[in-house]
Amino acid sequence: MSLDQKLIVALDTVDADRARSWAAAVSPHAGLLKLGLEFFLANGAAGFARIAGAPIFLDLKLHDIPNTVAGGVRAVLHLRPKMLTIHASGGSAMIQAAHQAAVSAGPDRPMILAVTVLTSLDQNDLHALGVNATPAEQVLRLGRLAIEAGADGLVCSPLEVAMLREALGPTVKLVVPGIRPTGSATGDQARTMTPAQAVAAGADWIVVGRPITGAADPAAAAADIAASIR
Numbered sequence: 001m002s003l004d005q006k007l008i009v010a011l012d013t014v015d016a017d018r019a020r021s022w023a024a025a026v027s028p029h030a031g032l033l034k035l036g037l038e039f040f041l042a043n044g045a046a047g048f049a050r051i052a053g054a055p056i057f058l059d060l061k062l063h064d065i066p067n068t069v070a071g072g073v074r075a076v077l078h079l080r081p082k083m084l085t086i087h088a089s090g091g092s093a094m095i096q097a098a099h100q101a102a103v104s105a106g107p108d109r110p111m112i113l114a115v116t117v118l119t120s121l122d123q124n125d126l127h128a129l130g131v132n133a134t135p136a137e138q139v140l141r142l143g144r145l146a147i148e149a150g151a152d153g154l155v156c157s158p159l160e161v162a163m164l165r166e167a168l169g170p171t172v173k174l175v176v177p178g179i180r181p182t183g184s185a186t187g188d189q190a191r192t193m194t195p196a197q198a199v200a201a202g203a204d205w206i207v208v209g210r211p212i213t214g215a216a217d218p219a220a221a222a223a224d225i226a227a228s229i230r
Contacts, residue, residue, distance in 0.1 A: 002106075003147075004031065004205060005029070005031035005226065006031060006199055006203070006204065006205050006229050007029060007030045007031060007195075007205070007206060007222065007225055007226050007228075007229065008030060008032045008033070008034050008057055008175070008205050008206065008207045008208070008211070009026045009030045009032075009033055009034065009096060009208060009209070009212055009213070009222055010031065010034040010036065010059075010177075010207055010208065010209030010210075011023060011033055011034060011035055011036075011039065011051070011209075012034075012036055012038065012041060012043075012209050012210070012211070012213065013038070013040070013102075013215065014038050014042035014043070016039075016042075016043050016047045016050050016108045019035070019039060019047075019050075019051060020050055020051060021134075022212075022218055023051050023054055024193075024211050025218045025219040025222070026212060026218055026219060026222040027054055028082065028223075029198065029219070029222040029223045030054075030119065030222060030226070031055065031205060032054070032055045032057045032082060032147050032205070033055070033056055033057065033107060034056075034057040034058075034059050034207055034209075035047075035048060035051065035053045035056055035057070035058055035059065036059040036060075037059065037060055037061065038164070040058070041062060044077075045076075045079060046147075048079050048117075049079070054137065055082040056079075056081045056082060056083075056108070057081065057083040057175075057185065057207075058076060058081035058083075058084050058085070058090060059083075059117060060072070060076075060084065060085060061085045061099065061115055062084075062085070062086055062087070062090075062092045062100050063086065063087035063089070063094075063095070063220075064090070064094070066093045066094045066096070066097035066148065067097065068087060069090065069094050069096040069097055069098050069101075070098060070100065070101040071106055071157065073086075073098050073101035073102055073110075073112075073139060074101045076110075076185060077101075077102070077104070077105045077109070077110070078187060079123055079223075080108065080112060081110045082109040082110060083110055083111045083113055083114045083175070084098075084102070084111070084112055084113065085112075085114075086098045086112060086113070086114055086151075087114070087115050087117050088142035088143065088145060088146040088151070088154070089107050089142060090151040091145075092145060092148070092150075094122075095114060095145075095146050095149035095150055095151055095211070097111050097152030098150075098151075099112050099149070099152075100150075103160055105150050105152070111152040111153060112150070112151050112152050112153075113151065113152065113153045113155050113173070113175055114142070114143070114146030114147075114151040114153075114154050114155065114156060115154075115155040115213035116137050116138070116139040116142045116143050116146070116154055116155065116156045116160070116195060117138050117142070117156070117157070117160075117195065118135050119157040119177050119178035121135065122135065123135060123214040125211065126138060128157045128198065133161070133178075133186060135157070136159070136160055138165065139156050139157070139160040139163075139164065140160070140163060141205070142166050143156065143160075143167070143168060143169070144168070145222055147168055147172055153172055153173025153175070153204070154174055154175070155175045155176070155177065156174060156175075157175060157176070157177070157178045158176050158178055158193035158197065158201060158206075159172055159178075159193065159197060160200040161201040161202045162201040162202055162205050165201070165202035166204075172206050173204045173205075174202060174203050174205075175203070175204065175205045175206075175207060176198050176203040176205065176206050176207065177206075177207040177209075178193070179193065179194070179198055179206045179207060179211075180193070180194065180211060181194055181195060181208075181211050181224075181225060182230075189205060194228075195208065195225050195228050195229045196228050196229055199229045206229065208222075208225055212225065
């Protein structure tokens with residue numbers, strides 16, 4: 001498993017044994033494994049440790065006042081995740097606090113990724129929330145704010161990758177969920193692309209969950225996706 005591999009496999013389950021099984025199957029084909037909120041709430045640090053040995057993207061999407069988010073970041077530093085998510089909509093002070101807390105871990109600190117607009121939201125959802133902008137406009141606004149405040153990278157839908165790459169340059173890391181291989185159901189994802197399309201647009205890593213973990217053979221599904229973006 002190498003961070004040079006662009007595939008992140010999302011182990012979205014509360015069952016630690018199932019997550020371990022998936023991890024063993026897909027690790028040869030992935031750069032990182034993603035553990036999300038449901039897994040962490042169900043299993044905590046002990047569950048995280050059971051997936052030890054693989055680089056972990058800890059996707060908690062922290063969003064609170066700056067002091068609380070900084071404390072949350074510090075609370076998981078001992079687990080040594082490679083990536084950790086916060087919400088860009090928490091604002092500059094919150095993002096700065098998260099970055100400063102991460103830096104306290106030294107050179108092996110986690111990459112702080114700011115989530116822009118959730119891939120489940122579309123234009124109508126944003127308007128219902130009082131955001132009078134298109135998803136692309138809101139992603140760019142939040143992306144610029146987050147990078148200026150110290151985030152290492154962004155989480156965005158594949159539809160915004162090319163725009164962010166052009167606007168923010170080649171060094172900003174872009175992690176992209178909402179990936180659906182050809183023929184896969186979109187589920188609750190509103191803004192999707194295939195793996196190859198997202199990487200061609202400029203994604204540094206793509207996040208794939210159910211099309212792999214829901215497959216009859218997760219290892220084969222992961223291998224197929226990895227081959228399609230190699």
